Amino acid sequence: LGVLPISLFYFHQFPGLFFVSNLIIVPALGVILGMGILVVFLSIFNWLPAQFVWLYNKIIGFMNNLIAWVARQESFIFGDIPFDVVQLILSFIVLVMGVQLFTRFNSKRILLCLGSVLCFQGYTIYQEINTNEKVEAMVLHKTKERIIFNRNGKELTVLTDNYNQPDYLISRYRTAERIHSVSFDTLKNGYHIKNNSLLIIDSTGVYPLSTSDKILLTQSPKINLDRLIDSIQPKEIIADGSNYKSYVDRWKITCIKNKIPFHYTGEKGSYYFK
Template sequence: MNKQPLVILVAFFILGIFFQDRFSLNVNYIYPIVGICLFVCIATFFRNYFLHLAKPYLLCTMFFGIGIVLHFFNSSHKQPTVSGNKTIVFKICGKLNSNEKNRKYEAVVQTQKDIFKAVLYLAKNEKELDFTHYYTTQAFVSKPKAPQYDFQFDYSKYLRRKNIDYQCYINSEIHNTVRNDLGLNEKFSQKRLEVLQNIDRTTMSSASKEFLKGIILADRTEIDAQIAEDFNRSGLIHFLAISGTHIVVIFELFFFLSVKLLPVKYRKYALVLCLVLIWLFTVFIGFGSSVVRSSLMLSIYNVYVLLQRKSDLLHALALSAFIILLFDTQQLFDVGFQLSFLAVLGIFWLNRPILSYFPKQDHRFKKIIFNTISISISAQLATLPLVLYYFHQFSLISIVANFFIVPFSEIIIVFSFLMTALIALNLDFEYMNWIYGFVIDILLKVIHWFASFNSTFFENIPMNVAEVFSLFLIVILLRTLIKKFNLKNFTVCMTAVAAFLMLRLGSDFYERRKPEVLIHNFSKNKVLSIKKNDEVCFWIEENSDKSKIVKFIINPYCASRRIKKQEIRRLPNSVRKVVYQDKTYEVN
């Protein structure tokens, strides 16, 4: 507690959020907890020997209680009752990833009686919406459905965590009215939308346009599915999405220009100016979760520098997490939040021990290369348990791909930022577009080449919560083993590995012994699955989309049930019964 008090207190605060999310205490428990927190807060001001001894435990209890209380109020919002075809008036709050048929928007919707947040679905052949209008139309309003089975992604729960209650499918002509009440954030969002539209009007290839919009403006709503898959399979998805790397590179660009342009007597204010510019950039690209996290962490870290205090990465990390969760405890359950903080923790925990095994960094090139490799390995090791738990896939080629691509990421990010700035200022230089498009097209081809190594890509990897914690224990013990490789540390680490393997074998055995017959509803089709031991057979209807069924039904099921062998058979639409291993099953 003496060495890292803030880290420990924030850890208890996070545990309180998890506790409330798991047990959902009602208001009868919340107010007594509020009373306990107030009592502890007041008690810490009294000078008493016994209180002094108990102070660390009291503070941990208080932060645990604060986590419970805040998450209760963040999770308790009244849902209106709306369904069916309704006349709605709405304004958009943001654009979401499109699907094959529709554009999707997050919007504030008003019916005759209620106001609520919803996801809007608009056909792609309709005119794109903006932030400067109110819209009136007819739409079919419905609540997102809970998943049919436990292995499926719970989209309804995901939306509830964002306080989104409904989905609205627009089914008639849209009428608009110009708004005169735009807030500052909405003005920034509209300007960002205009810059995105300007990028679409350039002569670059569509792939280069989508890459530019994603890497700088955090807009991947229209990105080609194949490009997204390439980044995913090559382990470079962090390069396409705005992350800490992007914010740091842009901050360094601002700092470099500030130092060069400001008079000598004002150069000490360059850091403050750069932090202001970074936050303006954060607002401009829409306060995305990952951008806010990165900007906040960078700001807190540099405040230590401004106050001439020794910078402490763990304190900066804990304080930024606490500030974010203070405003929205639901952020804790965002996969990006968890992975980004784990990546930084991994770099803190493993980077220096791994870097010590590399040759001496006696010039800048070696420093860049060796640090790139060690940071990449550290971040990937720290996030691997959660990546396997959430996505059930891993690519070995990602280590090699990061080695080749990441050293050039700073150049690509700076080039992309300058291109975006020129386009935002309506300075469209044909030769610049050609050069940028040429460079990005080559980059995308290289990434596609890395993604094509199917033998290094593993999917449907089973992973449960117990196994995740077991893997985290191995990652924690790795630091000691890497720093000092001896028999004792090796034995401790191998014991943790053996415990993980035993846990995995036990989980495999538990799933293998359960036979299961399920009928999955997918769109307008049905899928029959019959599982015996670690094998499963799927029957899908002839007119169904096999690729989508594999993605949304078969792969999640195989990962959840630890399937070793799968078989897919086509089922004629007229057939309602199947025979499998001498047994007859009905497809209802």
């Protein structure tokens, strides 16, 4: 129980068989450690019987086989469990209050234990409500690829070119943000995101001669950025991980010269639309 919150926080999974396996492994560890000390002591004086070594190896082999069997039971592993640092702290408070209650049973400790449980439940419910109301969009950084997340509550739409491939960015974001459903769509040339117009220019270098609030440069388009700025007059220019670094450096200098904010995801991380 003490390790469980740490496991949920770092690995976001719950092994359903850990209670059963611990009932066997923990007592076996005591026997193995005790026999190991005896093996070392007897071997120093050359008094170690071969039968004792055979029995010791059998016990270790049995425990290793048991651990390997438990690890293969993937159907008993509950994964993708959202669990943040606040839940980690609150869960340890619940454990401490529970131990204190069973050590000495009185009304004060009952109230403290139940209060800690209510705090944990209340925070979890708050996170669920906050998740339903959260709306955000972002340009992520991924080398040689372009990917945009458009999140509405517990639904996530991934705008990308390789939407048939599993991605660790999606799985991590889905778990951390308590996303229930993920859908995929191909990238288009323009979007309206949070009252901002977004123009995406890819390797073709083709773009309409109309104003746009933000420009996303992808796949290293061969364009004259000075001319683009004069014709479209964007408020901000974004470059993702699908561009050549030499192109990004040149665009950055041009934006500084024209006094336009420039965001490269490889340097500043994901770009969030506000």
